[in-house]
Amino acid sequence: MNTHSRADDEDRDRDDRRGTINRRTVVTGIAATAAGVAATGVAGAVPAPEPSRAKSATRAADGRRVAVLGGGIGGLTAAHELAERGFEVTVYERKELGGKARSIPVSGTGGGGRSDLPGEHGFRFFPGFYQNIPETMSRIPFPGNSRGTADNLVAGERILACWNGKPYYLPTSATAPENFTPHALRDYFRTILQGLQNVPAQDIALFASKVVAFLASGPKRRMGQWENTGYADFVGMDKMSPAGREILVDLFTSTLVAAKPEKANARTMGLMAEGWLNATFQRGGYANPDQLLNGPTNEVFIDPWVRYLKGLGVTFNVGWTVTGLTLNGGTITEASATGPTGSPATIQADWYVLAVPVERAVPLLGTQILIADPQLRKLRSLETDWMNGVMIYTTKPVPIAKGHVAYVGQPWAVTSISQAQFWKADFAARYGDGTAVDCLSVDVSNWDAPGILYGKTARECSRQQIVNEVLAQIRAALPDADRVLPDSIIHSWFVDPAITGEGTPDVANDEPLLVNTPKSWSYRPEAKTAIPNLFLAADYVRSHINLATMEGANEAGRSAANGILTASGSSAEKATIKKLYEPPEMRPFWAKDDIDYVLGLPNQFDIIDPIRP
Structure with missing residues (x-):
């Protein structure tokens, strides 16, 4: 079943959003929320917004x-x-x-009182270093939740990187080194990366040093040098082996951050790595690094x-x-x-x-x-690029990992999450025709590389070919793919409707993504x-x-x-605006690096010769 059209207007809440309404007070809003909850049969108290946040109900016309x-x-x-x-x-x-x-509900797929199958532009991902949007979510009432919709965030237990049929698990929580310094962090990275088979030691030494060099870079270098440097150049991608490029570089940029290393700048990628590291170590009040929604x-x-x-x-x-x-x-x-x-x-x-x-x-x-x-x-x-979602609905659960999965080395930079294991509602009872029990939600981040089935880019493929190619690339990387994701369990699929004219010269994307x-x-x-x-x-x-x-x-x-x-x-x-956490242990290193940068010197942890350990 090729289910890829937009949602119809029969969904109650979406229909409701199309009209205009009269002005209401905050209290009326809470009552309206409670009424909506009652209409959907969900029990639970609806908490009022914090008094300190509901600033003023007084309105002035002028x-x-x-x-x-x-x-x-x-x-x-x-x-x-x-x-x-x-x-x-x-x-x-x-x-x-x-x-x-x-x-983006998949129109016409619901039956027997169930809602349409759930689709989306791309899977939702709330890294633990997000601070502002979770605070907003905590002020949105939701039945039974003391922290509003923020309580609908759940943590993935681990992130899986699949490469040539081999699994590599990335830590999503860890104990910080005894001394949180660049030297200790460098040793930590070298230790965890040593578990990556097929990656030469010199690639690991180079990559670990580059990550630590960014962490120890002061604000002057970050803005003056790394903002103006491509990420591929920063990590010395051209000096690495093919395995090093795929596992160390592509894993983070193309898959986890949905960026191309040849296009992204080093400062942006470094900030994401820094945030991920602090969330992994649970520093700065950060939550688990891999979070997603429970519905x-x-x-x-x-x-x-x-x-x-x-x-x-x-x-x-x-x-x-x-x-x-x-x-x-x-x-x-x-x-x-x-x-x-x-x-x-x-x-x-x-x-x-x-x-x-x-x-x-x-x-x-x-x-x-x-x-x-x-x-x-x-x-x-400013430049934009394509990163859009493909949903694969299955008749059996596909619990590849209890967290996000990156299919490393695949040309379309494919990542996925098996959603049903995280959702409160019973998938088959709530959505579709009752036979689909899971949704493998996939992001395709590279629409310009030839695929492995047809030798065509994603832009050049029809919708069916896009799905076939995505499945082939997942299976090429996934351990025991024939058992985990056989053709026999594929129920239907959905491709983001923002992609139009697929497989023709007029292919277009109505919702591209800004690239840093x-x-x-x-x-x-x-x-x-x-x-x-x-x-x-x-x-x-x-x-x-x-x-x-x-x-x-x-x-x-x-x-x-x-x-x-x-x-x-x-x-x-x-409104409060929260900044990224800055580990106090790093401040002396940043101060020194600011001086080194002004003097034209490299960061003290930056390896110039990638052969040197």
């Missing part, structure tokens, strides 16, 4: 109207922070609320969020496509759009939050806006623009996480809200 243009994570976050502080917020969204983070994203995160925001008085207009921004007298006076029927419409507000992806933001920034804020011209230099290329930080703007009533809330905005993620978009939404609070003269408390 100077408080906010138009949020885009309903992804960044837009919803900005709406959340502003609505809790008494602003009158309307969100305009082109497709579906939640953006790339949303669920479909809409059910356990997005839909409760939308219900809560409606209760705060947020109005949602879905099916609205923003087509332009009008600058007059130095401020944005209106936004033009097309409504659900395609008819032109005008959006007017006091404050505008542009929360659409970069490829959609650039065409909206006309000449007058670029003259008013020249920094926005640099958005055209070298120097990209200099192209990225702050949330506050030079136009006093225009703010940005998307994953291309500068953030501490420095990667196109839900966490980055959430931080951008908080920053945009804070900008409006300042510009409007509001006395409400600003």
Whole structure:
């Protein structure tokens, strides 16, 4: 069964999101959430938001109207922070609320009172070093949860890397070295990497030293050198053996971070490695490094969020496509759009939050806006790439690992998660026709490399060929593949509908992902623009996480809200923005490295000659 169409409008919550509503109070919002829970038959108390976060229910008609243009994570976050502080917020969204983070039910697959099979743009992944979005989730009421939807995050026990039929397990929790110093960390990395068979010792020594060199790099080198250096060049990828390149380099970039080592910059990849390491050692208050949701994203995160925001008085207009921004007298006076029927419409507000992806933001920034804020011209230099999901539904469980799985060395940089083992609901009883019991949710991160079945890139393949190729690459890496994932248990499949024209010269991706290329930080703007009533809330905005993620978009939404609070003269408390943890043991090394960098010296742990141990 080739199930790959968009969800229909019969889903109650999605249908509800398409209309507009009257303004409600916070208390009404909580009641609405409880009513929604009762309608779905889920028992449990709905906790109220913390009093300290529900800043003000007092609304002023003048100077408080906010138009949020885009309903992804960044837009919803900005709406959340502003609505809790008494602003009158309307969100305009082109497709579906939640953006790339949303669920995409597979239309027509449900039967016998069950919901449609759950699809998605790509599997949800909440590394333990995410801090801002879990805090937002803790303020979204969910029945039976004391910490709202944040309690719907569950930890994977281990991460499995499969390479040529061999399993390699990555630690997801560990005891820190007795002395948390670069020397101790270097020994730690060498020790755990020694278990990787077929990787030459010199590759391990080089890679371990490069990781530690980044960890011991001060802020001056990180921004001045590593931001402008490609990750492949940083780790000396061209000096490694094929096994070293695949296991040490591709494992982290192409699979776990969904980036190409030849494109990503060293600072971004280093920050992710640093965050992963601190989460593994449970430092800085970080959670388990591998976290995911205990149900479909809409059910356990997005839909409760939308219900809560409606209760705060947020109005949602879905099916609205923003087509332009009008600058007059130095401020944005209106936004033009097309409504659900395609008819032109005008959006007017006091404050505008542009929360659409970069490829959609650039065409909206006309000449007058670029003259008013020249920094926005640099958005055209940012690059996007493809990372989209393929769902494989099976008639038997596929518990490959209780965590994420990376299929190392496969050309399409394939990763997966077996979802049913983490979900509260019985999969077969809740979704589909009752015969599908699991979903192997797969991310394809390289759409430009020839595959192993047809010798074609993913862009060149039909949908069926994409699925066949994904299965072939998983099986080529997976131990005991014939037993674990035979053809006989394949029920159906789903390919992200953002991919269109597949297998033809007109193939396109409606939802690509921002790539952190070298120097990209200099192209990225702050949330506050030079136009006093225009703010940005998307994953291309500068953030501490420095990667196109839900966490980055959430931080951008908080920053945009804070900008409006300042510009409007509001006395409400600003939204908190949490930075990445900085181990105090590393600060002396960073101070020394700042001096070395200014003097033109390399980091003291950076191996120049990869042969030297």
